[in-house]
Amino acid sequence: MSKYYALKLSSQVTKLCFAALAVLSMWIQPAQAATSINDIRMWTAPDHTRLVLDLSQSVQYDLFRLHNPERIVIDLKKTRMNAKVSKLKLPDPVLLSIRHGKQKGDTTRIVLDVKNGVSPRSFLLKKAKGKPHRLVIDLIPKEKKVVKSAQNKPKTKHDDIIIAIDAGHGGEDPGAIGPSKLYEKTVTLAIAKELEKLINAQPGMKAVLIRTGDYFVKLSSRVKKVRAKGADMMISIHADAVTQRHVKGASVYTLSESGATPDRVAAALAAKENASDLIGGVMPEQTIEDPFIRNILGDMAKRDGLDSSEMFANLILAQLTQGFPIKYNKPKHARFAVLTALEIPSVLVEVDYISNPKRERLLNTRTHQRGIAKAMFNATKTYFTRLGMLHTPTPITHTVHRGESLWSIAKKYGVSVSSILKLNGLKQQALKVGQRLRLPQS
Numbered sequence: 001m002s003k004y005y006a007l008k009l010s011s012q013v014t015k016l017c018f019a020a021l022a023v024l025s026m027w028i029q030p031a032q033a034a035t036s037i038n039d040i041r042m043w044t045a046p047d048h049t050r051l052v053l054d055l056s057q058s059v060q061y062d063l064f065r066l067h068n069p070e071r072i073v074i075d076l077k078k079t080r081m082n083a084k085v086s087k088l089k090l091p092d093p094v095l096l097s098i099r100h101g102k103q104k105g106d107t108t109r110i111v112l113d114v115k116n117g118v119s120p121r122s123f124l125l126k127k128a129k130g131k132p133h134r135l136v137i138d139l140i141p142k143e144k145k146v147v148k149s150a151q152n153k154p155k156t157k158h159d160d161i162i163i164a165i166d167a168g169h170g171g172e173d174p175g176a177i178g179p180s181k182l183y184e185k186t187v188t189l190a191i192a193k194e195l196e197k198l199i200n201a202q203p204g205m206k207a208v209l210i211r212t213g214d215y216f217v218k219l220s221s222r223v224k225k226v227r228a229k230g231a232d233m234m235i236s237i238h239a240d241a242v243t244q245r246h247v248k249g250a251s252v253y254t255l256s257e258s259g260a261t262p263d264r265v266a267a268a269l270a271a272k273e274n275a276s277d278l279i280g281g282v283m284p285e286q287t288i289e290d291p292f293i294r295n296i297l298g299d300m301a302k303r304d305g306l307d308s309s310e311m312f313a314n315l316i317l318a319q320l321t322q323g324f325p326i327k328y329n330k331p332k333h334a335r336f337a338v339l340t341a342l343e344i345p346s347v348l349v350e351v352d353y354i355s356n357p358k359r360e361r362l363l364n365t366r367t368h369q370r371g372i373a374k375a376m377f378n379a380t381k382t383y384f385t386r387l388g389m390l391h392t393p394t395p396i397t398h399t400v401h402r403g404e405s406l407w408s409i410a411k412k413y414g415v416s417v418s419s420i421l422k423l424n425g426l427k428q429q430a431l432k433v434g435q436r437l438r439l440p441q442s
């Protein structure tokens with residue numbers, strides 16, 4: 001109501017008006033002060049389940065545990081529930097069900113029914129990178145199998161070569177988003193899984209996925225996992241986005257040395273990728289740790305790590321060039337937090353631009369994902385073959401001549417008939433002249 005009209009009203013009407021306003025404001029005020037919970041999401045990781053509440057503003061809350069049955073209770077002061085809790089896919093390995101209700105004084109109470117021994121960890125995140133204020137509740141199951149660190153175990157000659165595959169982003173952090181809403185986190189995981197299959201089918205090599213599903217892993221935990229698994233190499237998979245939609249092509253990055261001439265484009269990309277922790281949600285006090293300060297490697301080992309990363313990056317580019325557009329035909333360098341396991345060759349591959357509608361469509365197809373994985377796999381194989389760590393015998397083939405039988409061929413190469421049948425996927429023993437057979441290594 002403007003001052004001008006208010007003055008014109010008779011005093012009685014004015015009094016009435018103010019009285020009405022006062023009553024109205026008593027009704028409105030608590031609602032205005034309330035924080036609303038606008039969305040709720042859940043991400044299931046192998047070692048925890050994360051609940052994220054989107055809030056209209058920061059909130060005061062209490063969290064406590066109740067036993068028999070096991071529950072975790074969260075009281076959010078002056079809060080309204082506007083999120084659809086029923087959309088969560090429950091039960092989950094640790095979270096059985098979720099309820100909420102109103103308590104005295106506009107408190108929203110959320111009750112989580114959890115498995116025995118689940119302990120909670122919670123923290124608030126301020127507005128950042130397009131995400132609203134958030135409350136994060138991690139539910140950690142009791143029996144976490146202690147994975148014995150393979151880091152200090154000396155490798156024996158017969159151990160497999162371990163390749164750590166890091167699918168970028170995940171969970172709360174979608175990474176770049178394509179014009180048709182394809183998420184970078186989805187593409188990186190799909191390529192990682194294709195690469196895993198190829199590596200595990202190769203005798204002498206074994207793949208380890210740093211992320212196996214749609215959940216968030218903070219950058220320092222990724223590096224820790226690479227080390228704990230005793231990996232010999234690390235490939236981090238990403239897809240980039242820019243505002244110019246026509247831009248396309250792959251690029252390969254390694255960690256830059258301190259003191260090297262800074263590459264502004266690469267540095268901007270590293271800053272974007274390093275912001276993953278901010279979006280994915282890391283306890284505020286944990287974001288302080290600087291992976292670059294904490295590196296304890298000696299100069300010699302560092303030099304060696306950087307050289308081998310550079311060599312591997314060049315091999316990947318050489319492979320990708322054969323079937324895919326390339327953005328930069330030389331490896332680029334910047335301070336990527338995920339590449340700080342310097343003792344092994346570590347590279348980050350931006351496979352393409354998800355911001356390009358045509359490339360986005362391709363990145364969403366299995367054939368394309370497999371093709372990119374195959375290029376990375378070939379580079380990996382070449383790298384370890386050159387180092388003499390991997391022996392890839394050339395396959396033996398035999399062309400069937402007139403008068404030959406499976407039995408005579410088997411005898412000639414000193415292998416069994418059944419092994420030839422199996423290797424060639426044959427059901428019957430009849431052969432055709434000119435047929436090419438693959439033969440097992442005797």
Ligand SMILES: [Zn+2]
Nearest residue numbers: 168175238239
């Ligand atoms: Zn990324």
